[in-house]
Amino acid sequence: MIIDAHSHVHDSVEAHVGLLEEAGVDRAVLFATRPHPERAGDLASLRREMAILDEAIAGRAGTVEGYRGAWQELDAALAAWRERFIGFLSVPLDLEPKRIAAIVEREVVGRGLHGIGELTPPPGRAGVIEPVLQAAADHGRLPVVVHGFAPTTADDLMTLSTLASRYPTVPLVVSQLGGLYWIQAIELVRDTPNMYLELSMANIVFAVRLAIKEIPDRTLFGSDAPYGDPVLARAMVERVTSPGEVRDRVLGGTIAELVGLG
Numbered sequence: 001m002i003i004d005a006h007s008h009v010h011d012s013v014e015a016h017v018g019l020l021e022e023a024g025v026d027r028a029v030l031f032a033t034r035p036h037p038e039r040a041g042d043l044a045s046l047r048r049e050m051a052i053l054d055e056a057i058a059g060r061a062g063t064v065e066g067y068r069g070a071w072q073e074l075d076a077a078l079a080a081w082r083e084r085f086i087g088f089l090s091v092p093l094d095l096e097p098k099r100i101a102a103i104v105e106r107e108v109v110g111r112g113l114h115g116i117g118e119l120t121p122p123p124g125r126a127g128v129i130e131p132v133l134q135a136a137a138d139h140g141r142l143p144v145v146v147h148g149f150a151p152t153t154a155d156d157l158m159t160l161s162t163l164a165s166r167y168p169t170v171p172l173v174v175s176q177l178g179g180l181y182w183i184q185a186i187e188l189v190r191d192t193p194n195m196y197l198e199l200s201m202a203n204i205v206f207a208v209r210l211a212i213k214e215i216p217d218r219t220l221f222g223s224d225a226p227y228g229d230p231v232l233a234r235a236m237v238e239r240v241t242s243p244g245e246v247r248d249r250v251l252g253g254t255i256a257e258l259v260g261l262g
Contacts, residue, residue, distance in 0.1 A: 001026045001027065001252045001253075001256060001261070002023075002024060002025045002026050002027075002221075002234070002251050002252045003025070003026060003027045003028065003029070003086070003221070003251070003252035003255050003256055003261075004020065004023075004025050004027070004028035004029065004221065004222055004223050004225070004230050004233070005028075005029050005173075005198050005220035005221060005222040005255040006029060006031070006118070006145070006175055006176075006198050006200050006220075006222030006223060006224050007028045007029060007030055007031070007222070007223055007224065007225040007226075007230075008030070008031050008032070008033040008118075008224075008225065008226065008227075009030060009031070009032060009033050009070070009073045009074055009077050010036075010038055010225070010226055011036050011038060011039055011073075013076075013077045013080060013081060015038070016028075016225065016226075017081060017084055019225060019229065019230050019231070020084065020230055022230070022231055023223075023229075023230035023231040023233075023234050024234070025230050025234065026084075026252070027083075027084055027085065027086055027252075027261075028084065028085055028086065028223075028225075028230075029085075029086045029088055029114075029115075029145075029222075029255065029259070030074065030077060030078065030085040030086060030087055030088065031074075031088050031089075031090065031117060031118045031145070032067070032070035032071055032073060032074040032089060032090055033070055033073075034052050034053075034056060034069070034070050035049045035050065035052040035053040035056065036049055036226075037049045037050065037053070037226055037227065038226040056120050057120045057147055057149075057150075057151060067090070067091075067092060070090075071089065071107070074087060074089065086114050086259055086261075087111075087112075087113040087114060088113060088114060088115040088116060088117045088118070088143075088145060089107055089108050089111075089113050089115075089116060089117075090116070090117055090118055090119055090120070091103045091104060091107070091108075091116060091119075091132060093119065093120075093121055093128045093129060093131075093132070094128070095131075097131035097134065097135075100131040100132055100135055101131065101134070101135040101138065104116065104132070104135035104136065104138075104139065104142075105135070105139070108139075108142065109139050109142075114143070114259040114260065115142055115143040115144065115145065115258070115259060116132055116135075116136055116142060116143070116144045116145070117143075117144055117145025117146065117173070117175075118145045118146070118147055118175060119132060119144065119145065119146045119147065120146075120147045121146070121147075121156070123151035123152060123153055123156065124153055124155060124156065125156075126146070126152070126155075126156035126157075126159040126160050126163070127159050127163065129144070129146060129160075129163065130163055130166075132144060133163055133164075133166070133167040133170050133172070134167065136167070136170045137167045137169055137170050140169070141169060141170065141171060141258075142170065143170070143171040143172075143173060143196075143258045143259065144170055144171070144172050144173065145173040145175055145198070146160060146172065146173065146174055146175065147175055147176070148174040148175045148176040148177065148178045148179050148185065148198070149175070149176035149178075149179035149180075149201055150179050150180060152178070152179055152181075153181075154181045154184055157174065157178055157181055157184055157185055157188055158184075158188070160172060160174060160188070160195070161188040161189075161191075161192045161195065164192045164194050164195045165192060165194075167194075168193070168194050169194070170194060171194055171195075171196055171258050172192075172194060172195050172196070173195075173196040173197070173198055173220065173258075174188075174189060174195065174196070174197055174198065175198040175200065175222065175224070176198065176200050176201040176202075176224060177197060177198070177199050177200070177201065177202045177207060177208070177211060178197065179201070182202070182204075182207045182211070183207075185197060186207075186210060186211050186214050186215065187214075189215055189218060190214045190215050195218065196215075196218045196219070196220055196254070196258070197211055197215060197218060197219050197220070198219075198220040198221075198222040199211060199212075199219060199220060199221060199222055199233070199236070199237065199250075200222040200223050200224035200227075200228050200233055201224050201227070201228055202236065205236065205239065205240060206240075208236055208237065208240050209240035212237070212240060212241060212246065212250055216246045216249065216250070217249060217254060218254065219250050219254070220250065220254055220255050221233060221234060221237050221250050221251045221252070234251065237250055237251060238251075
């Protein structure tokens with residue numbers, strides 16, 4: 001089974017499914033989203049969507065009520081394409097730990113979703129995800145996905161590694177190859193047994209090659225669609241691997257195990 005480990009709800013969902021079919025991808029991990037760059041038809045409308053994205057990745061995603069619309073879009077996509085998508089849910093990070101725990105229990109576990117994410121802590125403050133990791137640990141092996149590209153800092157990656165060591169039963173996925181700090185991300189994930197590295201947004205071929213070589217059992221094919229393309233992301237992985245067990249794990253085997261499909 002080929003699984004894209006990182007994608008966001010598209011408008012339209014049918015267009016997203018078409019991309020997956022073109023890429024030969026069986027299923028995709030699906031995150032809720034407020035920005036929809038795929039809606040933009042010109043630079044002005046793209047700027048509006050990217051301004052929403054900038055707020056999100058800077059850790060200003062807003063209140064629970066601000067998440068509701070994105071959660072509803074995710075619900076609709078999962079209901080319409082249950083055999084195609086694997087639902088994850090992000091949670092607000094500026095709440096009291098008890099409220100975060102309640103949201104994880106009610107909105108993630110209670111609704112049968114497979115994990116938490118994509119979390120977007122403010123740059124320099126990755127430690128705010130700790131209550132989420134505690135809630136994930138309380139429910140077994142719920143995987144948690146954290147944004148890894150800019151504005152994530154090198155210190156944030158170090159903090160994530162420290163937190164992962166504190167919650168060893170929780171699979172902690174750093175997305176987008178750790179962004180500008182991909183060398184450090186590879187080293188930290190390699191040395192932290194419950195950390196995983198998702199490979200989307202890589203623009204350096206040998207970064208993907210080295211990541212898979214160093215951590216073949218904990219690297220995940222992902223596209224970050226609609227920002228990336230499943231066809232191109234899969235081609236990158238296949239370009240730097242040979243047919244066999246390692247490629248199979250990267251292209252779906254490992255994420256299938258993390259979400260209970262393996």
